[in-house]
Amino acid sequence: MSLETPLLVSRFRTDTPLDRLHDSERRPRARIPIPWSHFDGSRYPKGALEIAAQAHSALATGEYGAVAFFGRLAAAMSLHGAPFDLISAACKVPADEIRHAETVLRLASLSAGVDPTISIDRRRVEARWSGGLSLERLDVLIMEVVAVGETLATALLMGCREHARDPVARAVFASIVADEVHHARLGWYYLGWRAPKWSRPERLRVADRAGRLVADAELAFWRGHDAPRGSKRGARALGVLDSESQRAAVRWVMEDEIVPGLDALGLGASHAWRGRRRGSDRAYEKHRRRGVPVSAD
Ligand SMILES: [Fe+2]
Ligand SMILES: [Fe+2]
Numbered sequence: 001m002s003l004e005t006p007l008l009v010s011r012f013r014t015d016t017p018l019d020r021l022h023d024s025e026r027r028p029r030a031r032i033p034i035p036w037s038h039f040d041g042s043r044y045p046k047g048a049l050e051i052a053a054q055a056h057s058a059l060a061t062g063e064y065g066a067v068a069f070f071g072r073l074a075a076a077m078s079l080h081g082a083p084f085d086l087i088s089a090a091c092k093v094p095a096d097e098i099r100h101a102e103t104v105l106r107l108a109s110l111s112a113g114v115d116p117t118i119s120i121d122r123r124r125v126e127a128r129w130s131g132g133l134s135l136e137r138l139d140v141l142i143m144e145v146v147a148v149g150e151t152l153a154t155a156l157l158m159g160c161r162e163h164a165r166d167p168v169a170r171a172v173f174a175s176i177v178a179d180e181v182h183h184a185r186l187g188w189y190y191l192g193w194r195a196p197k198w199s200r201p202e203r204l205r206v207a208d209r210a211g212r213l214v215a216d217a218e219l220a221f222w223r224g225h226d227a228p229r230g231s232k233r234g235a236r237a238l239g240v241l242d243s244e245s246q247r248a249a250v251r252w253v254m255e256d257e258i259v260p261g262l263d264a265l266g267l268g269a270s271h272a273w274r275g276r277r278r279g280s281d282r283a284y285e286k287h288r289r290r291g292v293p294v295s296a297d
Helices: 017-024 046-079 084-112 122-127 135-163 167-197 200-220 232-237 243-264 269-274 281-289
Strands: none
Touching: 017 084, 017 167, 046 084, 046 122, 046 135, 046 167, 046 232, 084 167, 135 167, 135 200, 135 243, 200 243, 200 269, 243 269
16 A cells, blocks of 8 residues: 555454453553562672673663664554554553663673673664565564564573573563563464455465575574583573573474464465474574574564
8 A cells, every 4th residue: 555545544453362451551561570689690600690791782682673673563553554452562562672671781781790782783673674664564574573583582581581590580581571472472463463364475475484484493593602611500590591492492482382373374384394494503604604683683
């Protein structure tokens, strides 16, 4: 639809739990308290603190970048007349993401002993929107970044939370996971609303992108943050996912959540998963040199 044509909007919502949430969420979600003063860096080896500061700063970079993405996404959804409850859910995400960025940076500063600075690749953030704001583009972006990306991010953060024995790191990851679950659901509910309306060519375009994403997922997340010898336990306690745990989390969420979810939308992901590019250190290095994004943000 051309942007010169006015958008005609009348009040409508989806018939999903988001609709109920839309009514109840005038009360903000209860937040998990974080016992910041309980952090004791002297309990961890230097190598564990260093890798934790690195991993948590990398996570903060993704969280910060997500603020701009979801801000635009909410605007694009409103300009395409998405259901009111979905737009409302999208509007809340940037506030969550900036809170995540700040919380994870604060955690990184405890490990680093100084306030870390993160570098945001603005071109990469902008590139997501270089194809314009068409509804077709919006469908692909929501499938890719919100449904698949946020579901993957939730699984990885759940992995961090499960390993984290440190009370501060554990509370940080628990509080972020509690929000990410809602972000992922927004993506799946949007697709559930859109899928029945897709023409065959529209479905094929989304399926094509979903297939490529699924085929690359194992390789894209092949490498986690591996601590040096003697620091592995400490790093895990601080909520750092090593390569092995990251691969296990990705495999679990792809097979139990993402692939079946995409299949249910008629996007034929099982086929792509069976034929996926198998991970190996060599294949990962090649993949990275090609400049393909390798994070879930
Ligand atoms: Fe987040
Ligand atoms: Fe998120």
